[in-house]
Amino acid sequence: MNNKMFYLILLSIVLGILGGIFLPEQMIAIRWLGTLFINLLKLIALPLIFSALVGAITSIGNTKRLGSIGVYTIMYVLASVSFAVIIGLVLLNVFKPGVGLPSELILANVPATHPAKTLDFSSFLLTLFPPNIVAAAAKFEIMPIVFFSIVFSIACISVGESAKPVMNLFNGLRDVFVKMIIWLMYLTPIGLFSLLGSAIAEAALQKRLMESVRGMLLFIIVFMTGLFLQCLWQYAIVRFIKRKKANEFIRHASNPMLTAFVSSSSIATLPVALIAAKQLKLTDEVARFVLPFSTTINLAGTAMYEAVSTLFFCQILGMHLSITSQIGIFITSIVAGMGATGIPEGGLVTMIMVLRSANVPTSALVLLLPFDRILDRFRTMVNVWGSLVCTATVDHISTAKQRQFIEAEPVSASYADQKNDVAIA
């Protein structure tokens, strides 16, 4: 992001906030501008994910290196999602925001009207491998696309020479999509202005929301603190690997994080995150592989939300949760966070699985719905931040390993020479 753009974005935020407070109706009337911006991002997101993944995997080429990058990513994701859930559970146990709230809040609710899709392990696996990849793409299901792209790329690598034109085609396509995103980025200030302004206007107009906030205030504060702590430990990693350039990292990460806030979708933010990775000078192939992969499974903010909400409901219902039941919430929240889709309120669908595992009625979700839209914005920001830090970390480790390998080469060569000499002698 150049300086001019950075100031334009700041200006659009200030104007959006002022517009939302003082001209709410007008801001809601121009919300379509922001929707247009998000639609354009989404339009490019899926073809970009596919071509970026295929391009990245085939240019890494070496399946061993690809495997190790994949393993580092999965290890990071597991650690990050687990920390998120642990932070959330510890905070809830310490501050107990649900204790003392009337259980009628949950029990009086009619069954939730929200997507009451069941999600057990087998149906989760089936969603990963749908019979029709185009239909999955149309429903914005990113997991099957990611899996399909990975298998497709590995097949290209093993076919070898005759698959070269296919690989070149995808590399070319990816460059074209990246160009389109760079053009789209010029619209960011307009998109931010309209989306932020209309969101604030909506909150200002919804007095009911403000009234019901009181009972939930402690829960919201505790959850926000958890998200902040999650960002903080990852910032420590950024400081460790980027040292003096840590602030530059934050500056470049701010654009995708703002986009995450206004779009509530990690998938829609992915194109912007890829541009940020370029500005951060992360290795191209690593970023193009790790970012989409991490956006699919590294929804740490969502996992934390699922765990804290479930425990919050249990506290309201006066359910005593033993350590074993909390371990159950811990495990299901990790799976639910990794299985959630990076779309607005995507986490609510998988939350049903966590609620069921703790025997909490799914109708309890109704309690969260008035706040979910705003909380979603913050957890999406944390999800996107987590994916960027994950990419930077994996890049750091794999570059260091690569360097070690290159440095080790002459040693092994001279060792081979010595061996030859001995053999000849």
Ligand code: ASP
């Ligand atoms: N909106 C979140 C995301 O896109 C998912 C969720 O927590 O609902 O990352």
